[in-house]
Amino acid sequence: MKNSMKPASDILSPREIEIASSYADGDTYQKIADRLCLAPSTVRTHLATVYRKLEVSSKLALLARLNGDQPSNEDQTDHAAVISELALSLEEALRRERTMAEVLKIISRSHGDIDAVMAAILGFALELCEAEFGVLFEHHGNNRFSASFYRGIPSAFRDWFDEQGAFAPGAQTGLGRMEHTHEVINIFDVRAEKVYHTDDPLRHATAKLGGARSFVAIPMLSGDRLVGAFTIYRQQVRPFSREATELAHTFADQSVIALENARMFSGLRLGN
Template sequence: MSPDEILSPREIEIASAYAQGDTYQAIAERLGIAPSTVRTHLATIYRKLEVSSKLELHARLSGAPPDAGMQTDHAAVISELALSLEEALRREQALAEVLRIISRSQGEIDAVMSAILGFALDLCEAEFGILFDHHGERRFAATHSRGIPDPFRDWLDAEGIFAVSPRTGLGRLATGHGVVNIYDVRAEELFQTDDPLRHATAILGGARSFVAIPMMSGDQLAGAFTIYRQSVRPFSAQATALAQTFADQSVIALDNARMVSALRSDTRPP
């Protein structure tokens, strides 16, 4: 049977996009679904088409017959292992690309941070992300973002540097300098109060699950690397570790930008 006879129209659309190189995030944005839903569809697609790699998927969609060696009763396990391997390779490629971008940035921090946030959202299956600078005494300012809903971005722009409650995610991060992983921002008691940041995050941003990673410069809190899902799907330890890696790279990028800026200032004619 051909793929068109085996897969639903939505599965065909997702399979074709993935085989052509689109990421979970790109497919999710185009179809208006969560990145995790894309992955669930792909696991089903791999099992139905009896493939174990993106190359095999591309071949099957192009008319190649299924691999006669794949046993149907093992198909679900094989499809899961195949996707997990591809995701591991994608993580390695993304981190290598981030390092390449940082090394060639010449201090162009906006482009670098946009790329870092983009990779983080894709690999952590999140809808949007924000990098906050810390200005001391639980005061933050959103300096870079990716995928953020317009109403939330407008609110952050209007606030500029703002103080946060110690009960918010950013407030807890500023106090303890540790990762803050919130199952559902609407489920916490804080959401029932008039806290402006929690209201903006949940209502204007539509966020539900949230993780904030401290960005440390030595022993000083430099900022927070935050990513958000618009459904209740807590971040796993693996996703949090990935976010920590991207937060660490963000600190490196910011330090590099400051050094480049300082060197340019020193070389300017008096």
């Protein structure tokens, strides 16, 4: 009996049923991963297998199959593996487009409420880039930064930043290297770099208080001027891919717009 004629429960494993049902109901990879103690990339791999096994090419078709409907003829193909990959990639691209549109809407309607805007931007970034927490640093010149906005950060790490105020990161830290080069710094494992084996306070706080292993630091630039750094962290060794880094860069650019808008609104208020 072909898979197209069988109910989904006869085709999929219990774990695949659980993941497929959550995804069809609207959960993100990150939410599913957190609940099942998996990596988001593992969730995606399971979903690609589910799409192939059920011979579906969209979330709506997946939901229909889980509810007992038979696939339409257009869903049945000898290239199921290719179709499943293309379907998931398309859904991910559409989700990114919707998120970016929502970010721009939030910025345009914020009227200078920078706290709400940055909370939203960091939240979207963490979800789409599959990261546990994020910090936006403002740059004050003279090699000094302050951690101004947070999302999902462990309380001990946040308290450490609050105690530091404006601080100068070591030259070998991700933040220090980013300031020098104005380039993206992608740290595969914070404990594997030489700076971790020194007495650098930022690197030790990142690893010990934040529990971070992999992170990426994106320079926030206004023209040639460094405005700050957009950083997102994973608490396991899972380096950020080029796609995730590019996505984080887009959020960093939106953060610059939000900061500039907030400063403009603040100037207008002071002038009135």
